[in-house]
Amino acid sequence: MADLQSQDYIRRSASTMTPPSVRRHELEVAKLIDVSRCIGCKACQAACMEWNNLRGEVGYFEGTYDNPLDLDPNTWTLMRFTEWVDEKGNLEWLIRKDGCMHCEDPGCLKACPAPGAIVQYANGIVDFVSENCIGCGYCVKGCPFNIPRISPVDHKSYKCTLCSDRVGVGVEPACVKTCPTGAIMFGTKSDMTNWAGERIEDLKSRGFQNAGLYDPPGVSGTHVMYVLHHADRPSLYAGLPDNPRISLFVDFWKGLYKPLALAGMGLAVLAGFFHWVVAGPNEVQPEDEAAAQRLLRDAEQRK
């Protein structure tokens, strides 16, 4: 990606015009997170805070390794720790780096009502353009991964940018650069998929028969992918959705319903207008006034 201009957009929230996407030749990028190589050091979390200038409030120890406990407007990536005992009774410590998955079909972008507040670049990165964000929280409802967080300070939504500012000038995301074990990698999506294939073969040879790549088809694939040792059960990894897809409610609300509702309102207005043209106004006639006066007089006399 050469820069972050609108020429690089392939999707733009709340826009009736398709972006021109003049830089379609852009290669799709992906971040590959190899869960099996993660040691849970949280260097990626620290690097993310540092590069993006994020400083969350210091919290409290809650008896878990998760720190902080959840994503928030200042925490765009978070290591989630799960202790799981497999069928043979072995304890497995599953550590997943959570954050925006950069869906090919982004639910947040679909739900967003503010033009240009969420964009997708030709390289696949889904980015929030904060100056256009109105803080409605629709992206939260659109997202199948529960990622965006609205800041109570400036009422804007925040999440991982995949370091679009770094990628735009040809360097890898901060988390990738800092990862000491090479568990986080970055490159073209096809390279990352190939590399994941090798890793998965290796894992299978070590007894993880269900090892696989997490690139969920329900959202047309993602630009952040996981290598999982238990790809048959993604939800083991701190609730990673087994089959994520945009909610049917969001699909209906942002799909069929939008034109249907406007058409319904338009039809009601047209019906009124043509009724006026055909039948015209209903006006009180002099006979009505005369009849009413007779009635009032009669009533007066009866008293």
Place this chain on the structure above:
Amino acid sequence: MRYPRGTLIRNTTAARINHWITGGCFVLLLLSGLAMFHPLLYWLSALFGGGQWTRAVHPWIGCVLLVSYAGLIVQFWRDNLWNRDDIAWMRAFRRVLQNEEEGVPELDRFNAGQKFVFWSMALLVPILFVTGIVIWDVYFSPYTTIELQRVAVAVHCLAAAAAIIVWIIHVYAAIWVRGSLQAMTRGYVTPGWAWRHHRKWLRRLAASGSVGPRPGADGEAHRPPGRA
């Protein structure tokens, strides 16, 4: 408020103020809501000072409308109760649409169309309020699940479009039936208007010697003779 001599009070001053607060809120909600509903109408957010302001102010206006509409329910529910005349009126609806008065039954204060508008809003306003609370992200998002918010936002939009269509019917009827707009702006109608559209209401007022809007509830004075 004083009314011209010889007219009937259709809506009291309190009812009219109440109505226009509700109507004003509704129009503001419609504009700000549509701005957030369809990208084609996002420009309406400029009327409220931009997207952030539109998002922030919309729910507060909704709260005012809820209270205001509750006031309308208190003032109007009795005259909006459903009865046999309404069924007869609906049978004659084709004639009503064609401005033919013959064959249309005599009616009390409200016809079935007006009652439909009243009760539709009485149903839709609370639905919009409750679902609106669920999607009022700033204050209420920690108390609900995202799945519930998804349902709420879909229901909110369905109910909003229904309310807008009911409102369009309401506004057009006020334009169509001459004299009804004045009944809500200045509060009075001529006896001829009452004869034409609400003859039972007129008979009821005449029998009790009331000037409206309900026998025994007329506290407001008419202008002295000569000033009409």
